[in-house]
Amino acid sequence: MKITVFDYGAGNLHSLVKVLAGENDRVVLETDIARALATDLLVLPGVGAFSAAAAQLAPALNPLRTALRDGLPCLGICLGMQLLFEASDEGPGEGIGLFAGRVTRLDAARVPQIGWNAVEQASDPLFARANLRSAYYANSFACRPRDLSGVVAWSTHDGDRFPAAVRAGSTLGVQFHPEKSSAPGVSFVRQFLTAIREGGRSC
Amino acid sequence: MLTRRLIACLDVRDARVVKGVQFVGLREVGDPVELATRYEVEGADEIVYLDIAASAEERVTLFDLARRTAERLFIPLTIGGGIRTVDDIAAALRAGADKVGLNSAAVRRPEVLSEGAARFGAQCIVASIDAKWEDGRYRVYTHGGRTPTDLEAVGWAAECAARGAGEILLTSIDRDGARDGYDLALTRAVADAVSVPVIASGGAGNAAHVCAALSQGGADAALVAGILHDGVVTVADLKRAMRDAGLAVREAA
Numbered sequence: 151m152k153i154t155v156f157d158y159g160a161g162n163l164h165s166l167v168k169v170l171a172g173e174n175d176r177v178v179l180e181t182d183i184a185r186a187l188a189t190d191l192l193v194l195p196g197v198g199a200f201s202a203a204a205a206q207l208a209p210a211l212n213p214l215r216t217a218l219r220d221g222l223p224c225l226g227i228c229l230g231m232q233l234l235f236e237a238s239d240e241g242p243g244e245g246i247g248l249f250a251g252r253v254t255r256l257d258a259a260r261v262p263q264i265g266w267n268a269v270e271q272a273s274d275p276l277f278a279r280a281n282l283r284s285a286y287y288a289n290s291f292a293c294r295p296r297d298l299s300g301v302v303a304w305s306t307h308d309g310d311r312f313p314a315a316v317r318a319g320s321t322l323g324v325q326f327h328p329e330k331s332s333a334p335g336v337s338f339v340r341q342f343l344t345a346i347r348e349g350g351r352s353c
Numbered sequence: 354m355l356t357r358r359l360i361a362c363l364d365v366r367d368a369r370v371v372k373g374v375q376f377v378g379l380r381e382v383g384d385p386v387e388l389a390t391r392y393e394v395e396g397a398d399e400i401v402y403l404d405i406a407a408s409a410e411e412r413v414t415l416f417d418l419a420r421r422t423a424e425r426l427f428i429p430l431t432i433g434g435g436i437r438t439v440d441d442i443a444a445a446l447r448a449g450a451d452k453v454g455l456n457s458a459a460v461r462r463p464e465v466l467s468e469g470a471a472r473f474g475a476q477c478i479v480a481s482i483d484a485k486w487e488d489g490r491y492r493v494y495t496h497g498g499r500t501p502t503d504l505e506a507v508g509w510a511a512e513c514a515a516r517g518a519g520e521i522l523l524t525s526i527d528r529d530g531a532r533d534g535y536d537l538a539l540t541r542a543v544a545d546a547v548s549v550p551v552i553a554s555g556g557a558g559n560a561a562h563v564c565a566a567l568s569q570g571g572a573d574a575a576l577v578a579g580i581l582h583d584g585v586v587t588v589a590d591l592k593r594a595m596r597d598a599g600l601a602v603r604e605a606a
Contacts, residue, residue: 161473162430164423164449197446199474229474262476262519264550265573266356266398266603284356284603286398286429288451288476290519307355330429330451332393 151347153177154189156230158206161197166227166329169339184210191223191346194230196327200253200291203229204243211244218248223320223346225339228289231316231323235293249316249323251295258308262290267305267326269314274302274322276345277315280338285314285326292325320346356601357567358398358574359591360552361581363388365434366406368418370582382582386422392581393428395588398603400426401522401576403454404434405497411435416448423449433481433522439468446473454481454522457495460502460509463516470517475549478520480513482506484539485526491539498526507542514547521551522576528556530579535562540570552576560586560594567600 153170155163157179170177170193180186183206207214218224218234226234235245238253245253256263266284269277276282287305292312295301303314305325316323322342328335363370363385370383382388389400402422404415412435419432432445433454442465445453459466459480469478483498484491484506491506510521523543525536535556544551553572557563563575580586596602 161446161477162423162449162451164420165427168424169427197451197473197477199471202472260355260548260550260573262549263355264476264520265358268354268356268604287355288429288519290475327429329427332427336427 151175151190153191153193154180154186155193155195156183156186157181158195158198158203161195163195166193166195169329169336170343172340172343175343183207183214187213187217187222189222191225191343194224194226194233196228196230198229199241200229200232200238201241201243203233204245207233207246208244211246215246215248218246218321221320224322225342226321226323227329228325228327231325232291232293234316234321234323235295238291240291248318248321249293249295249300250297251293253291253293256290256292256307256312257310260308263287263307267307269326270304270306272303272315274315274317276338276341277303279341280334282328282331282334282338284331285328285335286330287326289325293323320349354601356603357595359563359588359595360399360401360574360576361389361392361397361588362401362403362554362576362578364403364405364578365415365418366404367411368414371405385418386425388582389422389426389430392588393426396592396603397428397588398574399429399431401431401433401454404432407435407497409435412441416444419445419449431479433479437465439465439472442469442473442478446477452477452479452520454479456481456483457500459513460493460495460504463512466513466516466518470519475517475519478518479522480510480518480520481522481524482510482513483524483526486536494526498529506539507546510543511546514549518549520549521547522554523551525555531556532558532580534558535566535570535575537565537570540566540572544571550574560591563591564594564598564600567595568598
């Protein structure tokens, strides 16, 4: 399977690439979003600012939307999850809008949220399979979906409850960093890859 | 609920771990990648590499070390020491760091904090502050504790956060390596003055010191080095003590 990590040019991708690189998978980094769509799995990684990343998606935003709605598997991590929503209070720019709702600042005494937080009410089987009960977060903003049916796990920081993960078909968005959540996080990503590999676009 | 973090710090030089006592008297203690991955397995929440040489020549070695580490470490890695410009930050993140510590460079040119935060997000910009109690106040020092500044640590921490730092790594020069406990008054003053997470550093001698930094000190995270490297305590010992003290701690997998 070909796994394409969209590269905004803003952060550490080594650990993520290492986690994604399974036995028979080929991981490529791609800076051109139009070319990034020619893949079996698109990964939107987690470091950077919303506006800058949205600007890099802009040239192929409609093809990207169509590809995800047509079932192209996608994993969005942290900022990558936020890009799956419509817009962000962090800055201007248009998100993909696969999920309805905005991204707003965490309503908490300490922001950014940096550290390990419990994953609550996890309904997606990946969490149990990976035994992922606590995950590493590094975020100032969180997604506020209008329709809560896509939320498959929650976390709470200083009383602000926000989606830890959202799911729409074979697209999965996670607010935490699985590639920084030690062995259970690594297992979580690998379980997702297995599900995609087995289920293909219908997963 | 967000848990309190235990961070293992590895002072590195020439891609080897060293640990000094009050910033002098260095001795080599091991291979950074081996130690970092061992601490991850034992339950450390994060790893910090501090390049104590902090020279331009060393930076290439440090970035190579970050790259080798990132491929094997699956908890966050912060690197600091000798990072001066936004381009340095970019290179460090690119090499494999998740966060970058800025110390002397932020004092010299505070704008680097806001520039870094705007480009990479506040969550990866750590303001590293070395403070020493002098004449009734905490004076900020740079260049590995060698160069005094006119800055007062609590006010400087607040300014760093206002400028975009997403975290404060606060080291007491007086306590560093002394193993007689963190400077709780300093830690508490800074934790009360900023709304970003504070990492207490300098002075850990036992598990009770770590717990005190997190409870009385109000820190979100405690940084430990020598007592781990010397085998005085293990990460598991410290985590157990934190849990027993009623602090929220990450569940081991």
